[in-house]
Amino acid sequence: MPLSTQSQGDAEQYVLVASLDNARNLSNILKAITFKDHAIFSATPNGLKVTVEDSKCLQANAFIQAEIFQEFTIKDDSVGFQVNLTVLLDCLNIFGGSTVPGVSTALRMCYKGYGYPLTLFLEEGGVVTVVYVWELWKCPL
Numbered sequence: 001m002p003l004s005t006q007s008q009g010d011a012e013q014y015v016l017v018a019s020l021d022n023a024r025n026l027s028n029i030l031k032a033i034t035f036k037d038h039a040i041f042s043a044t045p046n047g048l049k050v051t052v053e054d055s056k057c058l059q060a061n062a063f064i065q066a067e068i069f070q071e072f073t074i075k076d077d078s079v080g081f082q083v084n085l086t087v088l089l090d091c092l093n094i095f096g097g098s099t100v101p102g103v104s105t106a107l108r109m110c111y112k113g114y115g116y117p118l119t120l121f122l123e124e125g126g127v128v129t130v131v132y133v134w135e136l137w138k139c140p141l
Helices: 023-032 085-092
Strands: 016-020 038-044 047-054 058-065 071-074 079-084 106-111 118-124 127-133
Touching (some): 023 106, 038 085, 085 118
Antiparallel strands (some): 016 071, 016 106, 038 047, 038 079, 047 058, 106 118, 118 127
């Protein structure tokens, strides 16, 4: 799989790298908490927490443990960013969510830090797509 063959030098420039063999798993989790357009992502060495909030009175959280990911590397104690969840879900399903048995979309999610986009490397059937999802603003942690 091309995503696993990226050089280690590339990974060193990111504060967060998370890889999954099947992007649909993350997509399904995010769909379950999508009731607003924006989500806050908070990563710690334990995993990735996604929070969706409406007017400080309704909140949904999803926590994906680090062990769920095939690769989960974080350089700081915590990394946070906010992105448009609707756009992110559209990007995760860019290949249309293949229903062919044995065919899945691999995901490598990388983040360099404040001022940089969340970079998604999606691979299905040998085709690699790189998507940049820009953060809305810096999230205080």
